[in-house]
Amino acid sequence: MLVARYSAPAHRAAALLGAGEDAEDVVQEAFVKAYRALSRFRPDAAFRPWLLQIVANETMNLHRSARRRSGLTLRLAGLSAPTPPSDDPEGEAVRAERRRALLAAVRDLPEKDQQVLTCRYFLELSEAETATVLGWPAGSVKSRLSRALVRLRAKLEQPLGEGVSGG
Amino acid sequence: MAEHEWDKSTDPLEAELYELGRYLDVPPAPPVVAAVRARLETGDPGSARRHRAWPQAVLKAAAIAAVFVAGLLVVSPQVRAAVADLLRFAGIEIHQNGEEPPVPADSRYAPLPGERVVTLETARELADFRILVPTGLGEPDVVTVADGEPPRVVSLLYYDGAAPSAGPTPVRADPDVRIDEFHGTISPVFSKYVDAKAEPIALGAYLAFWIDQPHPVLYVDRNGEFQEETTRLSGPSLIVEMGGTTVRIEADFGKDRAIEVARSLG
Numbered sequence: 001m002l003v004a005r006y007s008a009p010a011h012r013a014a015a016l017l018g019a020g021e022d023a024e025d026v027v028q029e030a031f032v033k034a035y036r037a038l039s040r041f042r043p044d045a046a047f048r049p050w051l052l053q054i055v056a057n058e059t060m061n062l063h064r065s066a067r068r069r070s071g072l073t074l075r076l077a078g079l080s081a082p083t084p085p086s087d088d089p090e091g092e093a094v095r096a097e098r099r100r101a102l103l104a105a106v107r108d109l110p111e112k113d114q115q116v117l118t119c120r121y122f123l124e125l126s127e128a129e130t131a132t133v134l135g136w137p138a139g140s141v142k143s144r145l146s147r148a149l150v151r152l153r154a155k156l157e158q159p160l161g162e163g164v165s166g167g
Numbered sequence: 168m169a170e171h172e173w174d175k176s177t178d179p180l181e182a183e184l185y186e187l188g189r190y191l192d193v194p195p196a197p198p199v200v201a202a203v204r205a206r207l208e209t210g211d212p213g214s215a216r217r218h219r220a221w222p223q224a225v226l227k228a229a230a231i232a233a234v235f236v237a238g239l240l241v242v243s244p245q246v247r248a249a250v251a252d253l254l255r256f257a258g259i260e261i262h263q264n265g266e267e268p269p270v271p272a273d274s275r276y277a278p279l280p281g282e283r284v285v286t287l288e289t290a291r292e293l294a295d296f297r298i299l300v301p302t303g304l305g306e307p308d309v310v311t312v313a314d315g316e317p318p319r320v321v322s323l324l325y326y327d328g329a330a331p332s333a334g335p336t337p338v339r340a341d342p343d344v345r346i347d348e349f350h351g352t353i354s355p356v357f358s359k360y361v362d363a364k365a366e367p368i369a370l371g372a373y374l375a376f377w378i379d380q381p382h383p384v385l386y387v388d389r390n391g392e393f394q395e396e397t398t399r400l401s402g403p404s405l406i407v408e409m410g411g412t413t414v415r416i417e418a419d420f421g422k423d424r425a426i427e428v429a430r431s432l433g
Contacts, residue, residue, distance in 0.1 A: 015193035122188035
């Protein structure tokens with residue numbers, strides 16, 4: 001079945017977009033809908049973003065129906081260690097710390113900023129796919145994305161000690 | 168997928184964000200295969216929730232698929248870039264946009280291990296899975312079984328002109344239609360290397376995949392060993408799993424005809 005290959009990326013997408021502990025149900029529901037909608041799948045389209053769009057729609061439905069998803073984007077996200085282990089442990093420690101700081105900064109942004117960054121960079125959807133997945137007008141993805149990057153840069157340039165631990 | 172977008176980005180922050188995405192992980196997904204299948208079969212949206220008594224084959228399938236897909240999420244960007252997209256469907260691995268095995272020059276045909284000609288009745292007796300015959304094409308001209316007892320693959324071959332004379336020796340002439348059938352389990356039986364998409368198609372209640380270009384295919388034995396001498400070029404093919412049997416229809420007719428043939432399987 002199709003399901004086994006795509007379920008982990010679909011689960012990841014649902015979790016990153018804020019499905020929380022409902023991620024499993026969201027993915028199952030999305031797969032059932034995708035299977036039933038296969039006749040509408042355009043052969044010239046790519047399958048993965050089409051499926052992720054259904055997953056994202058289901059994740060957003062959680063929010064609309066029960067407000068269970070509000071503010072949960074990226075909450076389940078954690079960082080994994082590099083595989084295979086680096087032969088440059090000091091350099092890797094520096095890079096790992098940078099990733100932690102970057103993720104913390106992203107999670108400190110407004111919800112919509114996190115959503116657009118998650119779609120574009122973490123799920124690697126195109127601008128058009130992101131607009132469809134999030135249900136936004138086409139132009140607003142670009143503008144929201146550039147404002148999000150501006151805010152993110154400002155956060156990362158905060159001098160250490162202003163609410164950021166470490167030294 | 169073409170090269171990653173981060174390769175084209177000139178903004179270091181964007182490149183960092185793409186890379187961060189490769190390191191992002193979430194709590195692992197439980198096996199969803201059985202739950203989705205159960206929901207589709209019963210039509211009840213809630214009944215399959217929290218289902219725990221999954222059959223062994225499905226758990227194993229999910230475990231293998233999860234291990235492989237988890238690997239795609241966690242490896243370093245350099246390693247990940249080299250790993251092809253892999254789609255596993257009913258015993259066929261479809262590798263996309265990755266490295267292909269070398270295909271011998273004159274190779275529309277290469278025998279499967281232990282391949283021999285039998286009658287359809289004998290094949291039905293020997294196989295431990297149901298053999299489906301397309302009524303749209305009628306009875307096959309030649310039937311072969313391959314790889315062990317009970318045979319792991321049964322093939323139905325159709326020839327437009329006169330069929331080669333039947334006998335115990337392996338068939339060498341290219342059939343016009345080749346239908347390989349095997350148990351639709353998770354351990355791979357064929358491995359295909361496809362440059363473009365494998366197109367999913369709904370055939371009634373069944374999910375099928377259509378690959379419209381010639382592509383390398385080789386046989387994978389029951390120990391998971393790639394049988395390189397079976398590497399050849401497959402014509403366009405349609406893959407469908409019906410009731411535990413995977414059917415691979417290979418012919419030069421187009422998608423619509425392939426779908427008709429698949430619909431007539433019984």
